[in-house]
Amino acid sequence: MSGVSPLRLLQLKKLQCAVFQTAFNPKSIRTGxxxxxxxxxxxxxxNYYPELITIPMVQKEFPSFxxxxxxxxxxxxxxEDxxxxxxxxPRKARNKDESRRTKRRR
Known part of the structure; x- marks a missing residue:
């Protein structure tokens, strides 16, 4: 009895991958x-970590408390300190003249 040729095994593997919808990777290249x-x-x-309840959440949910x-x-x-x-x-500039950028350019 002689063994099956490698070419036939490769064709079989290719057909098997097509039938079972798996990736055909004959050179075993890393694919991820x-x-x-x-x-x-x-x-x-x-799901493992419980939801943390904070004071602002309680204030928002129950304003009467x-x-x-x-x-x-x-x-x-x-x-304030x-x-x-x-x-x-620093205060925001209300117009272009109060901007720090324009003061630097002059």
């Missing part, structure tokens, strides 16, 4: 198909 076939991880991760956001109050205090020391954000 393994990763494209893999299940997506994003939906599973979203008098809930204080201490972090937001502290942030606003810090902004910086403004009083002259370290606040």
């Amino acid at each position: 198909a393994k990763y494209l076939r893999a299940r997506l991880r994003g939906p599973s991760m979203l 008098n809930v204080k956001d201490l972090q937001e109050e502290q942030r606003l205090e810090d902004v 910086r403004k009083s020391r002259g370290k606040g954000t």
